[in-house]
Amino acid sequence: MTLIRYRNEFSQWLANTLHIEIFPREVYQFSSIPAEVIPRDVTLICVSAFLICSIAALIPAYFAARLDPVKALRFE
Template sequence: TLIRYRNEFSHWLASTLHIEIFPREVYQFSSIPAEVIPRDVAMICISAFLICSFAALIPAYFAARLDPVKALRYE
């Protein structure tokens, strides 16, 4: 929803906190451009899922190889 209200958020930052994300003098934008491409969103979601899954497999593999009695001995 931040993309939908990006211009309102930018105006709020400028008026409330005196922060301009894209100064009009520099970037010549009347509004902040944004384009959401469903294919890009899907690729980002799939990539994030695969990276997290593979990152979780490494500690799970080592935990599965441990003997529970030896692992709990030092707890």
């Protein structure tokens, strides 16, 4: 959130320090970097990421829990 709040200052720092312009004014015609943070969207993204990661972790764990250790280690 801090980077979003100070996005224009960060862009100015990059331009002055590293000589990197994220949005060149000649191309994009911006006086500052536009951004709008909508709490509902942030919440939706966080909940979706949590659910996807949980499902991605639980499916292999479920199959590993059903596996017989003797059969799994037979050829090790």
